[in-house]
Amino acid sequence: MKSIYSKILLLAFVASSVYSYAWGLTGHRVIAEIAENHLSGKAKREMKKMLGQERMAYWANWPDFIKSDTTGAWKQASAWHYVNIDPQTDFTAFEKDLKAQAGANLYSQIKVLSSQIKDVKTSEKDRKIALIFLIHMMGDLAQPMHTGRSGDLGGNKINVTYFGDKTNLHSVWDGKLVDSQKYSYTEYAKLLDIKSKDEVKQIQSGTLENWLYDSHQIANKIYAQTPDGSKLSYDYQYKFNDTMERQLLYGGLRLAKLLNDLF
Template identity: 85%
Template sequence: MKSIYSKILILAFISSSLYSYAWGLTGHRIIAEIAENHLSGKARREIKKIMGKERLAYWANWPDFIKSDTTGVWKQASSWHYVNIDPQADFKAFGQNLKMQAGPSLYTQINTLSSQIKDEKTSEKDRKIALIFLIHIMGDLSQPLHVGRAEDLGGNKINVTYFGDKTNLHSVWDGKLVDSQKYSYTEYAGLLDIKSKEEVKQIQAGTVEDWLYDSHKIANKIYAQTPNDSKLSFDYQYKFNDTLERQLLYGGLRLAKVLNDLF
């Protein structure tokens, strides 16, 4: 990873063209805020050394912001946000298919970025960039359509209307469902983060492969209940609200688990 942190950071914050890539601004910040509330003391201290005083939510959307960069420096990172996979019969088949995926993906980069952060030879700037990406793509993992199908680009090619506005299925799940709740990210994080310690441990159990399969199964349900040209409104919100909030909460708690284990 090239050490061009300062240049790209400026681009990130002056960019006014923010596209819908994953959970949107609010969703990623909710996940990061929940994760922050479950960091161990050691993880909190080590992350502060790398990131500074800003909270995780401050950086949570940076990997989407830099997609506005026109230099091509971050072009290779576009595939890090998702892993496309056809419907699989069970976890074993899913795992086999996952490991056969060609090139960098959401799946491969969680391990790659973790290794870069642990490596003492990684520069301070690159360790920070790797940590920022890890925070972001762990959020992507819990957005079901980031473990969707290649044929429709994770729902991007499935046209729907949402309260009469033309959009696509991926965009609905990235931001529209979250934003329609009208909470700030701190309000929503506080409302969702109410599980007991034992429940938190259960949610954090398992591996990255388990968590990806969890999202994959939910993606299959979303596909089945949202065909092309669907007209979505209050009934769709009601049908999937529990799923939406589950994924936001699980994303935050599982991000915390990865960061605690890393440090």
């Protein structure tokens, strides 16, 4: 077991120097850190049994790192990071479309992973992997472009420039907005995690479907204000920084709610 995880970690560190993923390294760690600050006592104890002394932030990017695996062992997991849905008139229409999606996706897999973690028949190794994926994918849920449209692959086909550099809309939201603030993940988590107990309870209310719809509505606003060929710089940061920070905070608090309910 030690050998397996040593190889995984080596792969992770190699991959981190090559790839940029959802929320980037910082964003996923911010969400994991906020979530860990809001775990119940029982959830903390159960998580410690599964993850050992390592904090959630340590594992938060592993499901992106394994995209570098060349054996094909994790190929099926690529579709777990997003669910593409065209704009819907209201929540009812959105939920209907969401549940009609074919194949594994962000929505269906969060439910599968949650069931695996709760199932006493799941092996210790598989339960840990399911937990690590769940930590990451609840972060993906909060990144609006992971609930974007299929026609442009969640903004990947919308070409923009960011401070003069050629990129795409998805990449801007994956990491560039977060990283432009120049905070470490612990600094950012501390700065954002300042809501009252009542506010936290309100943010954590609702269902998984409600949370996905929340991100989807924000994605629609982003699309409307970022057409193909947009030249983005300080004005774009000013316009969307509050939204980006909201999503980091909401992602962390909702991840904590899901984990507390599971344990």
